[in-house]
Amino acid sequence: MKYRLLAPGPTPVPDSVLREMSQTLIHHRTDHFERIFSECKDGLKWLLETRTAPLVLSCSGTGAFEAGIENFLSQGDTILCITGGKFAENWLKMSACFGLNAVEILVPWGKAVTESQVKAALASYPEAKALVLVASETSTGVRHPFEAIGALTKNHPDCLFVVDGVTAVGVFDIAPERHNIDVLVFGSQKGLMLPPGLGFIWASEKAWARARESNLPKFYFDLAKEKKAQTANQTGHTPAVSLIMGLKEALLIMKSEGREAIFSRHLRLAKAARAAASALGLELFAESPTEAITSIYSPKSLEPDAIYQGLMKFANFTIAGGQEQMAGKIFRIGHMGYVDDIDLIGVFGALEIVLKKLGYEKFSMGASIAAASPILKEGFR
Ligand SMILES: *Cc1c(COP(=O)(O)O)cnc(C)c1O
Numbered sequence: 001m002k003y004r005l006l007a008p009g010p011t012p013v014p015d016s017v018l019r020e021m022s023q024t025l026i027h028h029r030t031d032h033f034e035r036i037f038s039e040c041k042d043g044l045k046w047l048l049e050t051r052t053a054p055l056v057l058s059c060s061g062t063g064a065f066e067a068g069i070e071n072f073l074s075q076g077d078t079i080l081c082i083t084g085g086k087f088a089e090n091w092l093k094m095s096a097c098f099g100l101n102a103v104e105i106l107v108p109w110g111k112a113v114t115e116s117q118v119k120a121a122l123a124s125y126p127e128a129k130a131l132v133l134v135a136s137e138t139s140t141g142v143r144h145p146f147e148a149i150g151a152l153t154k155n156h157p158d159c160l161f162v163v164d165g166v167t168a169v170g171v172f173d174i175a176p177e178r179h180n181i182d183v184l185v186f187g188s189q190k191g192l193m194l195p196p197g198l199g200f201i202w203a204s205e206k207a208w209a210r211a212r213e214s215n216l217p218k219f220y221f222d223l224a225k226e227k228k229a230q231t232a233n234q235t236g237h238t239p240a241v242s243l244i245m246g247l248k249e250a251l252l253i254m255k256s257e258g259r260e261a262i263f264s265r266h267l268r269l270a271k272a273a274r275a276a277a278s279a280l281g282l283e284l285f286a287e288s289p290t291e292a293i294t295s296i297y298s299p300k301s302l303e304p305d306a307i308y309q310g311l312m313k314f315a316n317f318t319i320a321g322g323q324e325q326m327a328g329k330i331f332r333i334g335h336m337g338y339v340d341d342i343d344l345i346g347v348f349g350a351l352e353i354v355l356k357k358l359g360y361e362k363f364s365m366g367a368s369i370a371a372a373s374p375i376l377k378e379g380f381r
Pocket residue numbers: 009060061062063087134136137138139164166167187190
């Protein structure tokens with residue numbers, strides 16, 4: 001059966017990217033590699049609308065986040081972590097693990113942090129050296145108001161605004177310079193249409209100034225060294241050459257589609273998915289949903305993983321269930337990266353058949369497609 005990957009990551013990889021990565025391996029200390037790397041840097045600057053390129057690291061998104069902690073903070077620093085999902089909780093745990101004074105700004109799963117909550121936290125902890133936010137929390141499907149929070153931290157010269165943009169970059173408009181972000185982390189296997197294995201980190205002048213004072217141990221992720229190498233189109237250590245060749249192609253594809261077109265496609269698919277789920281009588285989990293995925297409550301009458309397994313058995317679709325406190329309660333459909341309108345029609349068409357097969361009868365066949373189609377039609381020019 002045709003493999004259909006609509007997970008919240010990894011996401012499908014276009015054929016031309018796969019072909020690029022399967023080329024004869026080249027050595028990285030060469031002009032050839034440097035030309036490819038330089039093109040990648042230009043593409044990334046275009047995507048983020050920044051004057052400087054993010055650093056490209058050979059690790060997953062978590063590794064890039066760890067690099068951020070090691071390089072921009074110091075022992076005992078107070079760090080405010082906005083939670084509300086699994087990834088945000090990871091950053092809280094990681095901060096504590098590195099000897100930081102990690103303070104949680106608690107947000108219930110499924111909800112977005114409010115500006116007043118952040119304002120209060122910044123007022124209570126004037127010594128805070130960083131505020132961490134996951135722009136698009138993939139475990140819950142929530143989009144947090146990173147734009148408004150960047151406008152707040154801008155007025156706190158000692159506090160870096162650190163953003164996990166793993167399912168934000170390449171999905172919706174997130175431009176660190178414009179949005180007052182100091183450290184932005186992302187990875188290859190979500191919005192960038194690549195396999196897992198590359199981590200990215202962009203930092204502001206304010207963050208690089210802080211890096212000079214940082215006293216946490218670092219070696220592989222010594223970003224000052226890495227920055228020096230990457231400025232010269234090289235890398236500090238052996239890079240993931242094949243993935244970087246794929247990155248060059250993925251960025252070309254993105255450029256030919258255009259930033260605005262990419263963002264409006266994701267918004268259209270997300271709106272269509274929400275309308276489709278509601279038309280089936282299903283309840284959406286996220287109060288303020290991201291464009292990257294849609295999180296939906298499973299009907300209580302069904303076994304916890306029935307939908308996930310049913311979709312896999314019926315049409316070889318891979319979606320995802322819930323994580324931790326939401327395990328067995330929600331399911332999540334990814335629609336980021338190399339995903340289009342037909343993928344969305346396909347997954348909801350299959351979901352209808354699976355739901356009926358499982359005995360869930362709260363809709364008539366075709367209802368989700370009827371709700372999604374007018375939204376998808378808007379994208380047909
Ligand atoms: C996928 C993801 C990560 C990073 O996970 P890795 O498995 O380390 O790449 C971090 N944050 C969010 C929001 C994610 O979706």
